[in-house]
Amino acid sequence: MTNTEPNNTQQAESSANRSLPIVENFTRRAVVKGGFATLGAAAFVAAVSPLRQAAKSTTAVEFMQQHYTELSPEQKADVIARLEAETKEKYGADVTIADDRPIPGTKFVYAINLSVCNGNGKCVEACHKENNHDRSTNQSYIRVIEMPKGTMDMEKGSTTYSGIVPKDDKFYLPVQCQQCDEPPCVEVCPVKATWKEEDGIVVVDYNWCIGCRYCEAACPYHARRFNWKQPEVPSEELNPDQSYLSNRVRPVGVVEKCTYCLHRTRRGKLPACLEACPTGARVFGNILDKNSNIRWILENKRVYILKEELGTKPAFFYYFD
Amino acid sequence: MSSIHVKQTAITSYPKFIGRALWLATEGSFAFYAWMTVLTAVFLVGANAWANQVAGGMITTNMTDHVSWGLYIANFTFCVGLAAGGVMMVIPAYLYDDEEMHKVVIIGEAVAIAAIVMCTLSVVVDLGRPDRFWHLIPGIGKFNWPMSMLTWDVIVLNGYLLINLHVVGYLLYMRYLGRKPNGWWYLPFVFLSIFWAISIHTVTAFLYCGLGGRPFWNSALLAPRFLASAFVSGPAFIILVMRVLRVTTGYTAPASPARTLIQIIRVAMTINLLMLVSEIFTVLYTGSAHAAPLNYLFFGDHGKNGLVPWIWTAIGMNIVGTALFFTPAALERSHIRILACLLVIIGIWIEKGMGLIVPGFIPSTLHEIVEYAPSLLEWKVVAGIWGLGLIILTLSLKLIVNVFTGRMHTDEPTT
Numbered sequence: 001m002t003n004t005e006p007n008n009t010q011q012a013e014s015s016a017n018r019s020l021p022i023v024e025n026f027t028r029r030a031v032v033k034g035g036f037a038t039l040g041a042a043a044f045v046a047a048v049s050p051l052r053q054a055a056k057s058t059t060a061v062e063f064m065q066q067h068y069t070e071l072s073p074e075q076k077a078d079v080i081a082r083l084e085a086e087t088k089e090k091y092g093a094d095v096t097i098a099d100d101r102p103i104p105g106t107k108f109v110y111a112i113n114l115s116v117c118n119g120n121g122k123c124v125e126a127c128h129k130e131n132n133h134d135r136s137t138n139q140s141y142i143r144v145i146e147m148p149k150g151t152m153d154m155e156k157g158s159t160t161y162s163g164i165v166p167k168d169d170k171f172y173l174p175v176q177c178q179q180c181d182e183p184p185c186v187e188v189c190p191v192k193a194t195w196k197e198e199d200g201i202v203v204v205d206y207n208w209c210i211g212c213r214y215c216e217a218a219c220p221y222h223a224r225r226f227n228w229k230q231p232e233v234p235s236e237e238l239n240p241d242q243s244y245l246s247n248r249v250r251p252v253g254v255v256e257k258c259t260y261c262l263h264r265t266r267r268g269k270l271p272a273c274l275e276a277c278p279t280g281a282r283v284f285g286n287i288l289d290k291n292s293n294i295r296w297i298l299e300n301k302r303v304y305i306l307k308e309e310l311g312t313k314p315a316f317f318y319y320f321d
Numbered sequence: 322m323s324s325i326h327v328k329q330t331a332i333t334s335y336p337k338f339i340g341r342a343l344w345l346a347t348e349g350s351f352a353f354y355a356w357m358t359v360l361t362a363v364f365l366v367g368a369n370a371w372a373n374q375v376a377g378g379m380i381t382t383n384m385t386d387h388v389s390w391g392l393y394i395a396n397f398t399f400c401v402g403l404a405a406g407g408v409m410m411v412i413p414a415y416l417y418d419d420e421e422m423h424k425v426v427i428i429g430e431a432v433a434i435a436a437i438v439m440c441t442l443s444v445v446v447d448l449g450r451p452d453r454f455w456h457l458i459p460g461i462g463k464f465n466w467p468m469s470m471l472t473w474d475v476i477v478l479n480g481y482l483l484i485n486l487h488v489v490g491y492l493l494y495m496r497y498l499g500r501k502p503n504g505w506w507y508l509p510f511v512f513l514s515i516f517w518a519i520s521i522h523t524v525t526a527f528l529y530c531g532l533g534g535r536p537f538w539n540s541a542l543l544a545p546r547f548l549a550s551a552f553v554s555g556p557a558f559i560i561l562v563m564r565v566l567r568v569t570t571g572y573t574a575p576a577s578p579a580r581t582l583i584q585i586i587r588v589a590m591t592i593n594l595l596m597l598v599s600e601i602f603t604v605l606y607t608g609s610a611h612a613a614p615l616n617y618l619f620f621g622d623h624g625k626n627g628l629v630p631w632i633w634t635a636i637g638m639n640i641v642g643t644a645l646f647f648t649p650a651a652l653e654r655s656h657i658r659i660l661a662c663l664l665v666i667i668g669i670w671i672e673k674g675m676g677l678i679v680p681g682f683i684p685s686t687l688h689e690i691v692e693y694a695p696s697l698l699e700w701k702v703v704a705g706i707w708g709l710g711l712i713i714l715t716l717s718l719k720l721i722v723n724v725f726t727g728r729m730h731t732d733e734p735t736t
């Protein structure tokens with residue numbers, strides 16, 4: 001009723017000149033309707049005025065940016081320079097954003113020894129810092145479930161446990177993205193904003209995701225997080241060592257997830273959660289490397305995967321000694 | 322003007338038809354203007370709330386990483402049902418080949434059009450980055466078709482909108498010209514729309530039931546239950562609309578279509594309730610892990626029972642509404658019928674909205690129980706969507722009435 005009216009007023013007027021029976025009433029009505037339409041349009045503009053605030057933080061270049069896989073090297077360099085400048089402006093920190101690509105002949109796999117893990121939660125904390133998570137929501141990609149011994153039923157577990165760990169009658173089950181080989185999250189994404197790379201890591205293009213959260217509904221491991229607000233990180237706490245597809249500061253309104261710290265692991269380092277673990281429960285490596293530790297574990301321990309029945313084929317294993 | 326060729330007339334007079342239609346559809350009594358003003362105000366409140374959500378981030382909603390879809394997607398789901406149900410009207414009309422039924426069919430299609438607009442908006446307001454909406458447009462964006470069910474939904478919903486716009490536009494235009502509609506121009510589309518109505522529903526159900534990690538949705542019963550409830554909410558909504566039209570404009574349809582509709586509702590609602598009973602039985606009797614969300618929904622879990630009042634209200638309304646539909650009075654133009662319609666519409670809005678979406682997330686995939694209740698902002702946005710939907714519906718109904726009562730007809734000689 002609001003914006004279309006000026007148009008039809010004109011149209012109607014032109015037909016009124018010809019043969020409408022209510023012609024004497026016409027001009028007055030047109031004026032009244034026009035008045036209402038203008039009023040409505042003005043009210044609409046006022047109602048959506050907060051959008052102008054949001055529009056300010058999105059530049060035209062950013063709006064037009066293509067999908068990560070379609071950017072030329074020069075375009076990528078431009079995008080990265082822009083993102084670095086934005087981080088400086090908004091967070092007051094000098095950061096470098098690299099574009100780490102998979103190393104040929106690598107397939108990353110993670111394993112956790114549940115007999116050793118004592119639920120101290122250092123991995124959760126390390127992830128929080130390493131990946132520049134929002135401070136106020138205390139976000140992290142890892143959740144640790146405290147489970148009563150003698151069951152594998154997560155329904156009996158708790159993620160909000162407290163007190164001194166480990167408790168005698170409990171064991172601890174850390175869960176993060178399982179980098180599935182048949183990832184339902186990738187399948188459901190309507191715009192291909194998330195995909196699996198050659199080294200097995202499932203990544204998100206934060207500049208392409210539309211924030212529909214379909215992947216969040218599809219993931220069976222609660223591995224995805226949505227940026228409900230612009231992340232807040234004090235400049236001195238910001239990890240400056242960043243990568244485009246991993247721990248750079250995420251924009252508001254998009255989904256993110258664990259990337260096996262690809263900004264570290266693709267440079268030959270270990271994931272932050274592994275380095276932080278005081279018990280040595282975590283083992284990470286390239287499954288294609290015959291001499292790797294992880295390969296030995298998968299071959300010699302009785303390992304299992306979470307929710308095997310769903311057919312997601314995780315690249316994340318659990319075992320007991 | 323009269324010397325112009327017939328062919329040219331069709332091209333120039335259709336836009337003129339639309340222009341006049343809009344002009345006349347915004348003419349009306351004081352009550353009409355008051356109604357439209359209220360709707361516009363509600364719409365503006367919603368638009369403002371949404372703008373604030375975009376500016377402040379979706380933290381302004383009560384959704385979380387645990388319950389990552391809420392009222393918006395719930396409303397979307399219900400509106401899909403409404404849209405599909407609107408066209409259910411079409412089936413008896415063409416089955417019995419009743420000319421008079423066109424008067425009702427076209428109302429059903431108008432409801433479908435408004436409902437589809439509401440569907441689209443409900444999804445758009447749920448996006449974290451509405452500015453990137455263009456990524457979803459095939460050709461310029463990156464359309465993950467056929468893998469993603471959401472892309473299927475985009476296709477079928479838009480297709481459905483176009484089909485219905487065509488059928489409604491064509492039938493009205495012919496009436497306006499005073500010609501008899503040519504079956505070839507609309508009958509194939511009408512049948513297509515019946516098939517399509519079922520497909521929008523099925524695809525939307527697949528959206529949820531294809532997710533293996535969500536036992537509550539991952540059930541073969543979801544799609545059929547979905548359809549059954551659409552066969553209730555759609556016809557019930559149309560009966561209400563017809564009543565409003567009769568009271569306000571004197572536009573009446575024969576009594577037989579409404580009776581057919583009531584029969585449809587009786588059967589569909591009974592099936593729906595039966596499936597509900599079988600679902601509840603499964604929880605109570607086996608108590609398997611898959612029953613956790615159902616348990617939460619119907620009885621609460623670990624002292625958390627946010628949805629319990631919702632669902633029992635819905636069940637109560639549905640049972641009473643169904644019982645009323647089975648009374649003889651429901652076959653007449655009675656208050657009972659209206660009450661029954663209202664009860665099942667609200668009942669299904671809850672059951673197929675909040676009652677379907679939220680338990681999919683509770684408990685979460687790691688069996689955490691985080692509850693959800695919509696924030697005030699979310700309510701405003703959804704109200705705004707309904708405001709706009711009702712504006713569209715009101716205008717198209719006025720147009721339909723104008724054409725069918727002969728208030729609006731061509732002033733050119735028909736050929």
Ligand code: SF4
Pocket residue numbers: 176177178179180183184185186202218219220221222223224257312
């Ligand atoms: S764990 Fe979840 S987010 Fe990670 S790859 Fe599997 S489905 Fe995707």
Ligand code: SF4
Pocket residue numbers: 188189190191192193194204208209210211212213214215216254255
């Ligand atoms: S939230 Fe982003 S990554 Fe997830 S499905 Fe939607 S567009 Fe894809």
